[in-house]
Amino acid sequence: MNIHEYQAKELLARHGVNVPSGQSCKSIEEAEQAARNLFDAGQTMVVIKSQIHAGGRGKGTFKSGFKGGVHLCKSVEDTVEKAKSMLGEVLVTKQTGPDGREVKTLLVASAEKIVKELYLAVLLDRNSSRPMVMASTEGGMDIEEVAEKTPEKIVKETVDPSMGLLPYQARKIAAALELPSGLIGQAAKLLMGVYQTFWKCDASMVEINPLCIVENVDGSQGIAAVDAKISLDDNALYRHKDIMEMRDLGEEAPLEIEAGKYDLNYIKLDGNIACLVNGAGLAMATMDIIKHFGGDPANFLDVGGGATREQVTAAFRIILSDPNVKGILVNIFGGIMQCDVIAEGVVAAAKETNLSIPLVVRLEGNNVEIGKKILNDSGLQLISGDTMADAAQKIVAAV
Amino acid sequence: MAILVTPETKVLVQGITGGFGGRHAKLSLDYGSQIVAGVTPGKGGQKFEDKVPVFDTVHQAVAETGATTSAIFVPPPFAADAILEGVDAGLDLVVCITEGIPVNDMVKVKRALQGSKTRLIGPNCPGIVTPGEGEGSSGGCRIGIAPGYIHKKGNIGVVSRSGTLTYEAVWQLTCRGVGQSTCVGIGGDPVNGTSHLDVIKMFNDDPDTHGIIMIGEIGGSAEEEAAAWIRDNCKKPVAGFIAGTTAPPGRRMGHAGAIVSGGKGTAEAKIAAFREAGIQVAETPSEMADVLLKVM
Numbered sequence: 001m002n003i004h005e006y007q008a009k010e011l012l013a014r015h016g017v018n019v020p021s022g023q024s025c026k027s028i029e030e031a032e033q034a035a036r037n038l039f040d041a042g043q044t045m046v047v048i049k050s051q052i053h054a055g056g057r058g059k060g061t062f063k064s065g066f067k068g069g070v071h072l073c074k075s076v077e078d079t080v081e082k083a084k085s086m087l088g089e090v091l092v093t094k095q096t097g098p099d100g101r102e103v104k105t106l107l108v109a110s111a112e113k114i115v116k117e118l119y120l121a122v123l124l125d126r127n128s129s130r131p132m133v134m135a136s137t138e139g140g141m142d143i144e145e146v147a148e149k150t151p152e153k154i155v156k157e158t159v160d161p162s163m164g165l166l167p168y169q170a171r172k173i174a175a176a177l178e179l180p181s182g183l184i185g186q187a188a189k190l191l192m193g194v195y196q197t198f199w200k201c202d203a204s205m206v207e208i209n210p211l212c213i214v215e216n217v218d219g220s221q222g223i224a225a226v227d228a229k230i231s232l233d234d235n236a237l238y239r240h241k242d243i244m245e246m247r248d249l250g251e252e253a254p255l256e257i258e259a260g261k262y263d264l265n266y267i268k269l270d271g272n273i274a275c276l277v278n279g280a281g282l283a284m285a286t287m288d289i290i291k292h293f294g295g296d297p298a299n300f301l302d303v304g305g306g307a308t309r310e311q312v313t314a315a316f317r318i319i320l321s322d323p324n325v326k327g328i329l330v331n332i333f334g335g336i337m338q339c340d341v342i343a344e345g346v347v348a349a350a351k352e353t354n355l356s357i358p359l360v361v362r363l364e365g366n367n368v369e370i371g372k373k374i375l376n377d378s379g380l381q382l383i384s385g386d387t388m389a390d391a392a393q394k395i396v397a398a399v
Numbered sequence: 400m401a402i403l404v405t406p407e408t409k410v411l412v413q414g415i416t417g418g419f420g421g422r423h424a425k426l427s428l429d430y431g432s433q434i435v436a437g438v439t440p441g442k443g444g445q446k447f448e449d450k451v452p453v454f455d456t457v458h459q460a461v462a463e464t465g466a467t468t469s470a471i472f473v474p475p476p477f478a479a480d481a482i483l484e485g486v487d488a489g490l491d492l493v494v495c496i497t498e499g500i501p502v503n504d505m506v507k508v509k510r511a512l513q514g515s516k517t518r519l520i521g522p523n524c525p526g527i528v529t530p531g532e533g534e535g536s537s538g539g540c541r542i543g544i545a546p547g548y549i550h551k552k553g554n555i556g557v558v559s560r561s562g563t564l565t566y567e568a569v570w571q572l573t574c575r576g577v578g579q580s581t582c583v584g585i586g587g588d589p590v591n592g593t594s595h596l597d598v599i600k601m602f603n604d605d606p607d608t609h610g611i612i613m614i615g616e617i618g619g620s621a622e623e624e625a626a627a628w629i630r631d632n633c634k635k636p637v638a639g640f641i642a643g644t645t646a647p648p649g650r651r652m653g654h655a656g657a658i659v660s661g662g663k664g665t666a667e668a669k670i671a672a673f674r675e676a677g678i679q680v681a682e683t684p685s686e687m688a689d690v691l692l693k694v695m
Binding site: 285389 | 475476499500501502503504505506507509510511544545546548549559560561562563564566567570587589590614616617618619620640642643644645646647650651652653654655656657661662666682683684685686
């Protein structure tokens with residue numbers, strides 16, 4: 001699950017990480033009040049940031065033509081003006097796709113005086129099966145580019161999960177970031193806080209880009225997390241009810257939300273051949289084989305091992321709600337799931353949804369003969385496939 | 400010989416009194432597996448299917464029955480603890496079927512496994528099957544949820560992250576009259592107990608395994624790691640298939656570990672690694688068996 005920048009900063013602040021003062025705003029009035037609070041407290045500049053689950057906001061453009069999803073504001077009035085052009089408008093960035101995302105929340109925060117931009121992340125290192133802290137002097141950039149062009153500028157430190165991030169490790173990373181000696185202590189404390197956020201919240205990734213050396217009003221320097229991105233481990237959400245409440249349904253595809261209600265694993269793609277499969281690996285392979293024979297998969301859909309007739313019908317309904325879909329491939333290897341149960345589900349679903357597009361069904365496994373008979377006797381217009389390859393070729397030809 | 404489990408292996412089932420665990424414990428019993436005990440805290444003293452004794456703890460079950468292997472069908476919030484209990488009881492093998500365990504729990508489990516003699520397979524896996532000589536390959540050892548009847552006793556080793564793709568490969572082999580030594584599902588999670596390479600090394604050393612089918616998918620670098628070792632060390636022919644060439648980046652495709660992150664873990668990279676290592680690549684799942692048999 002993803003959360004917004006302002007929510008990520010909230011979680012980080014709870015674990016002692018220094019983040020710029022700011023407030024999330026869902027209305028112009030709130031934005032005005034937030035700006036007033038900051039300017040009254042002595043800020044000379046405020047930043048207003050669109051809150052969407054996608055990057056590239058600064059360089060994005062609103063559909064209205066207004067340029068930039070992030071702006072500096074010199075006064076309360078300036079903040080209000082900018083807020084009016086952003087709130088409720090659709091922002092298109094390199095990461096949102098051409099449809100963009102509606103900006104329903106703004107983050108109004110103090111604009112830090114940035115001396116240097118750094119990069120910091122905590123994520124799972126799959127090679128060692130341990131959490132890993134990744135840091136770089138090259139902040140404010142695409143880290144994948146840095147990894148490709150100048151990998152030596154990225155430092156990595158794995159963490160023993162039975163000990164957590166140790167203070168000396170945090171200091172080691174701070175030194176590798178070429179921080180002045182006077183900032184090592186502060187930086188180490190921030191690093192420990194970022195790790196704690198990752199570990200305690202069961203995050204998949206915590207990314208601070210940029211992590212900044214900032215100049216305070218009194219001329220001294222500090223370290224702050226100027227931007228933050230956190231994604232949470234879906235498997236652990238059950239034990240984080242407060243974080244679950246941060247879920248923003250507006251950032252998820254409606255069909256995927258619907259599928260979740262039936263415990264169906266569904267991901268919408270752009271093609272026109274829908275698939276319904278049992279098992280994630282088989283479901284991925286089914287998308288692949290459709291492409292292999294010249295078709296274009298419309299979705300990933302894993303009904304799981306214990307799919308009921310209700311789930312199969314729900315799956316059909318969801319698939320058919322996608323206007324791009326021109327054909328359906330059902331690919332089931334019935335292990336513990338019986339082929340006759342699936343066949344009954346498919347027949348019921350096809351009848352209930354008045355299916356009028358080509359349907360290819362490939363059944364294999366337990367009770368396959370009974371399953372095939374149910375399909376043949378159904379009176380439905382459907383095509384049978386023998387092997388996966390045969391079924392895929394047939395649906396591609398039919399569409 | 401097979402690897403990891405034989406028809407004689409004594410198995411206990413953690414979670415045997417639950418619906419899911421019970422259903423598959425029964426299927427394993429019907430298949431001829433030696434299910435000698437069940438463990439469900441609070442239900443000690445009961446009998447499963449009128450014959451399998453249920454205990455409160457794994458230690459008790461092991462002491463009373465000599466079980467060496469556990470199948471775990473325990474819900475996600477309690478599964479990591481169940482694995483650790485099995486390790487603490489000194490089991491040789493723990494096979495965790497559970498899907499949905501928090502990643503950090505498995506990070507802790509893996510850390511705790513260091514230095515122990517217990518091998519963990521999974522989690523989020525279909526289990527292991529060493530087929531027997533009876534009707535529908537019964538008389539073998541079936542741990543987990545795979546359909547027993549699709550197997551046949553023979554000499555091909557199968558290792559896979561995906562359950563249903565394993566069944567595809569196994570069934571293709573069986574339909575061609577070619578049997579399997581052992582079929583191992585290592586599971587779809589990003590942190591697991593046993594990798595492709597771990598299993599392939601075992602197959603390489605097993606006199607009864609003459610060829611190997613390896614099934615992978617997007618996410619991580621386990622397939623690349625295995626391919627590099629195979630290139631330099633494997634004495635037996637290997638065929639492989641990688642699922643997820645059409646998966647969009649950054650999305651978790653069902654399996655928690657099936658995700659292309661930061662450009663890493665793509666199907667293309669894994670397929671290239673396979674080719675570079677001399678592993679025969681099946682372009683579609685329908686060809687997995689044929690691709691292997693051509694080089695045997």
